[in-house]
Amino acid sequence: MSASDTDTILVTGANRGLGAAIAKRLAQDGFDLVLHCRRPGSDIDAVREAVEATGRRARLVHFDVTERERVRETLEADIAEHGCYFGVVCNAGITADNAFPALTDHDWDSVMRTNLDGFYNVLHPLAMPLVRRRRPGRIVTLSSLSGMIGNRGQVNYSAAKAGIIGASKALAVELAKRRITVNCVAPGWIDTDMTESLSAEELRRLIPMQRAGTPDDVAAAVSFLCSKDAAYITRQVIAVNGGMF
Numbered sequence: 001m002s003a004s005d006t007d008t009i010l011v012t013g014a015n016r017g018l019g020a021a022i023a024k025r026l027a028q029d030g031f032d033l034v035l036h037c038r039r040p041g042s043d044i045d046a047v048r049e050a051v052e053a054t055g056r057r058a059r060l061v062h063f064d065v066t067e068r069e070r071v072r073e074t075l076e077a078d079i080a081e082h083g084c085y086f087g088v089v090c091n092a093g094i095t096a097d098n099a100f101p102a103l104t105d106h107d108w109d110s111v112m113r114t115n116l117d118g119f120y121n122v123l124h125p126l127a128m129p130l131v132r133r134r135r136p137g138r139i140v141t142l143s144s145l146s147g148m149i150g151n152r153g154q155v156n157y158s159a160a161k162a163g164i165i166g167a168s169k170a171l172a173v174e175l176a177k178r179r180i181t182v183n184c185v186a187p188g189w190i191d192t193d194m195t196e197s198l199s200a201e202e203l204r205r206l207i208p209m210q211r212a213g214t215p216d217d218v219a220a221a222v223s224f225l226c227s228k229d230a231a232y233i234t235r236q237v238i239a240v241n242g243g244m245f
């Protein structure tokens, strides 16, 4: 897998967890990176150093994905200066889990605004520039096993992540003739700050492969979907879940 010199991919939420692993893997596979995080900090500086250590270029953008106008201004300014990206990985996301009767308005709103509005806020300013680039492109969104099957205690998150699947598939149809692919990656149980550790017994019971996934497991799938080898794969949901579903 390799990319041309001008292929740049924006990764949201690149400072930690899956986003950091995805950014590093994309750099290893030959892409330059635009690393997004909410605010400047040492975490994103470390990711930037890791990307640059591979010989690829990295620059940073900062915004809260829920702040629509600020996202639009930042991305429009970045592409006005540097040109539009080859790809976008919409990774930033949160959970706010609770049994449905105990779910608060804040739990519902924050999860929808970050995960589902975040899809719109990041991708809408980039859609026309991607099309006007008149070259192939890649969009990868992060859904979840929750969005495919629905999870107890995650009515809000399951709704948002199922919404991302629908939105990604519809966008894939709109962009297909432009050679811009849109696919979802739906991780299962991956060891990051977002997830609690499972006991050995729970791992055996819940996951046919009997281990939690690693951020690198997810990053490999995302990078494949961004590669030239995946040019004819679009409108798909790729589950990375050790056989959970």
Ligand code: NDP
Residues within 6 Å of the ligand: 012, 013, 014, 015, 016, 017, 018, 019, 037, 038, 039, 063, 064, 065, 066, 090, 091, 092, 093, 094, 114, 142, 143, 144, 145, 186, 187, 188, 189, 190, 191, 192, 193, 194, 195
């Ligand atoms: P983490 O909690 O480790 O990281 C989440 C990332 O999203 C952080 O970079 C965080 O920034 C960023 N983020 C959250 N809210 C905002 C916001 N409002 N504006 C800007 N950035 C924001 O999560 P994971 O790495 O585990 O998850 C990454 C993606 O994968 C998410 O979409 C998640 O739903 C999905 N996923 C994860 C699974 C797992 O098992 N880990 C399973 C299925 C899906 P900050 O550091 O500033 O908080």
